[in-house]
Amino acid sequence: MKIARIETVAVGAGWKNWLFVRVHTDEGLTGVGEGTLNGFVRTIEAAVHELEHLALGENPCRPTALAKRLLESVSNDGGHIHKHAVAAIETACWDILGKSAGMSIHELLGGRVRDSVAGYANGWYRAERTPESLAAAADVVVRLGFKALKLDPFGTAQGFLADEELALAVEIVGELRRRHPQLSILIDVHARFTEAEAIRAARAFERLGVFWWEEPTTREREEPTSAVARQTTLRVATGETFHHPGQFFTLARAGGVSVWQPEPMSLGGIGPALTVAHLAQTAGAWIAPHQSGGPIATAVCLQLAACTTNFLIQEHFDPFNEPWTANLVTWRPTIDAMNGHLSLPTAPGLGLDLVDEVAKEHPYEPDAYLNVFADGWERRLGRQEGAHVS
Secondary structure, three states: OOEEEEEEEEEEOOOOEEEEEEEEEOOOOEEEEEOOOOOOHHHHHHHHHHHHHHHOOOOOOOHHHHHHHHHHOOOOOOHHHHHHHHHHHHHHHHHHHHHHHOOEHHHHOOOOOOOEEEEEEOOOOOOOOOHHHHHHHHHHHHHHOOOEEEEOOOOOOEEEOOHHHHHHHHHHHHHHHHHOOOOEEEEEOOOOEOHHHHHHHHHHHHHHOOOEEEOOOOOOOOHHHHHHHOOOOOOEEEOOOOOOHHHHHHHHHHOOOOEEOOOHHHHOOHHHHHHHHHHHHHHOOEEOOOOOOOHHHHHHHHHHHHHOOOEOOEEEOHHHOOHHHHHOEOOOOOEEOOOOEEEOOOOOEOOOOEOHHHHHOOEOOOOOOOOOOOOOHHHOOOHHHHOOOO
16 A cells, blocks of 8 residues: 555645645545644645655555654654644554554554543633633633533733732632632643742642642743643643654753643654653653644544543543534544543544534635734634624
């Protein structure tokens, strides 16, 4: 079996564009992958096609060898763009390998270690930044069956946070805690603060039993996050923007960060994400993969959840995306209202396929991306509206 061509499908999903890839073989078997990166979907689409000549004629059932070829043949590090393009192709090849063997990807990687995985809601707070509005939105999340949710309560803050803004953020989380005492509340800081400010803010939330404190400070280096972790009782999580597994080695060496958030698309696919999971295990850390893309990226993370022993919890946007996105793929995880767990895919390969008819109805939207430093970004309306919401 050989790769005959690679097809890209860009989909406008309201507040963000998604990029899907389908790898076609000379035997008619196809596989799907995803390479979504906020604000760069057309760029990654171009990168996929620029790499396509290196994949044509190659065996898709050797995804590790192919990924190595796609990474090394250009004799350069193309950063996140390069890794996302490779990840989309690599994942689609894993899908083909699984389909050709009649096995799920997690079965190929050693089999299940669990039958479901804890999930946390994100993208749910399309509301005004007030305690009342966000608490009402959280009520919906709980009714859906989630036992955990994540939010960024800091508005447009950068660098430092005024006392009144910190007080409002604490009030928002306090109201969530009051209404839902058993809910796990995760805070995403989006790398907003200086190291000292991240520590100051974290200490204000310690009494509220926050589950974790995510990306508290600069993305320039890994060490400051570990420094924050040593100065707060909150669990600290980071890693979604890393595009080399070796960056996680820096976390392991520095210590303090117990939750690693590999983004499979940023790292280059399933293989590198597994490398990070194994490194985390040796460092005594747990993984909770980042996932703010589309439903194919969700399936990738759930395949990893099925076969990775130190998998903590999975980010889940899908129920809060545009309603039509439920029909974009042939399988979606369900939520167990008893324990807040997500179901795992069982069909061969990734366990789902893209529905072309739905994708064609929702083409790429130039104005669809998220800017967390624009007023009203929490409503996730896209650039043209979200940048002007007060």
